[in-house]
Amino acid sequence: MDTEKNLQKLNSLNKNTLMETLDIEFVAVGKDFLTAKMPVTSKVHQPYGIMHGGATAAIAETVGSCASAFFLNDPSKLINGIELSINHIKSIREGTVFATAKAIHKGRTTHLWEIRVEDEEGNLISICKLTNIILDKK
Template sequence: MDKEKTLITLNNLNKNTLMETLEIEFVDVGLDFVTAKMPVNSKVYQPYGILHGGATAALAETVGSCASALFVDTKTKIVKGIELSINHVKSVKEGYVFGIAKPIHKGRTTHLWEIKIVDEKDNLISICKLTNIVLDKK
């Protein structure tokens, strides 16, 4: 895997999407993980001036779905998230959060990912589980 090319490809997919709106950027990729970052600012606040859980969930689903896409032939297959569960354990007001997706199960038709959302000091902000289905393109 060419890490630099993969990151460029993933980041190019963000154009004109929610990911671009939330300023999500893929920053690292390996054989068993994908990492993206998102700034914590007023764009992603809830009314109390802290990171909105929905924005956190968007980061988690983004990184987990893109991780699945790296393991399938995207010319013939499409990946869709079918279940996301997320527990928020700490709040954050500024800086960046990072979503790190690691596989729990990579089957032929379903993938299960654990996504940890951490801050810049590696404090756990949220823990997520994402199930993706792998379908044939029509």
């Protein structure tokens, strides 16, 4: 697996998207995981000065959906998230969060991912579960 080439390919898809707006960048890929990072600045804060749950949802769905597409590696298929649940464990005001998606189930038509969102010290910020449906492109 050419990790650097794979990361460049994944990051090239971010141009002119929400991922570019939120500065989400893929930083690690392995045989069973994909990791992205996002800076925690006022751009992703809610009014109390902590990371907005919607920003957590954005990075979680990004890494989980991209993991499905990357590991499926079938250009005739389209990946759509159909359910996302998040439990927020700890708040964060600044720094960087890392979201790592690991498969719980990779079936023919659905994928289920666990996404751990952690700070730079490895503290759990949120735990997420994403279900993706695999569709044929029209």
